[in-house]
Amino acid sequence: MIYLCSNTSCDDENIVHLELCKIKYASFSVDLSAFSALVISSKNAISALEFNKIPPNNKISVFAIGKASANAASKYGFGCVYEAQNSHGDEFALEIVPQLKGKKTLLLRPKEQISDIKGILEKNGVLLSEQIAYENSIVTAPKRQFETGAVFIFASPKNVEGFLKNFAWRDDFRAVAIGKSTASALKSFTNPLVSNKQNISECIKIAKNLL
Incomplete structure (x- = not known):
C-alpha cells in the first residue's frame, strides 16, 4: 500500500491520504x-x-x-x-x-x-x-495499522514531523521524498528516494515502482 503524507490528497484511488498537517493562512x-x-x-x-x-x-x-x-x-x-x-x-x-x-x-x-x-x-x-x-501545523491523526512493506510519500519536512508525532517508523517501510529538504528530514531514520521534480505525480510513479 502507498500512503501520501501531504496537506492535499490525490485522485489516485490506490493511494491512501494521511492528513498529518493543516495549513493556516496569516x-x-x-x-x-x-x-x-x-x-x-x-x-x-x-x-x-x-x-x-x-x-x-x-x-x-x-x-x-x-x-x-x-x-x-x-x-x-x-x-x-x-x-x-x-x-x-x-x-x-x-x-x-x-x-x-x-x-x-x-x-x-x-x-x-x-x-x-x-x-x-x-x-x-x-x-x-x-x-x-x-x-503548517501538525494535527492528531486517527490510529491505524500499516501493512508490511508500506511505502510513504512525504510532501514536506513538516509532514515527516507529523508522521513521527502520530506513528512509529518501521524498518520494513520505504519512503519517497518530494525534495531535498524533505529527504534531509527523513535521513535520520531511513534512506528515502528523492523525486527529481517537486511534483506529487512523480513521487507516486517512484512509489509504485517500489511495490
Whole structure:
C-alpha cells in the first residue's frame, strides 16, 4: 500500500491520504504594485493571497517553484509566471537570482522554511521584502495499522514531523521524498528516494515502482 503524507490528497484511488498537517493562512495586506516580482515556493502562497482578498497584478512577474505553484499563480490571474527548472529550494533561489538582481521583490513564505531562499536572494543583490503568508501545523491523526512493506510519500519536512508525532517508523517501510529538504528530514531514520521534480505525480510513479 502507498500512503501520501501531504496537506492535499490525490485522485489516485490506490493511494491512501494521511492528513498529518493543516495549513493556516496569516492575515496580512500587501500592495503588489510596489514590486516587480513575486517569489513563491508553494501554491499555499497564492491561496494566502486569495484568503486575504489580495487581487493578482498583471504587471508583476511571479517566480514559482514547481508546476503546482506555477499553475496556481496562473489560475489566480497572474499573467507572467515563471516555472523554475529547479524544484529544490536553494537551487531554485540560485536559478532566479539573475532575473531578480536589483529588482524590488516580494517573497511570500511559510512561517517555517527549511531552505535558505531568503538568504540566497538577499546575498545576491535582490531587493527583497518578505511576508509570512501561512503556517503548517501538525494535527492528531486517527490510529491505524500499516501493512508490511508500506511505502510513504512525504510532501514536506513538516509532514515527516507529523508522521513521527502520530506513528512509529518501521524498518520494513520505504519512503519517497518530494525534495531535498524533505529527504534531509527523513535521513535520520531511513534512506528515502528523492523525486527529481517537486511534483506529487512523480513521487507516486517512484512509489509504485517500489511495490
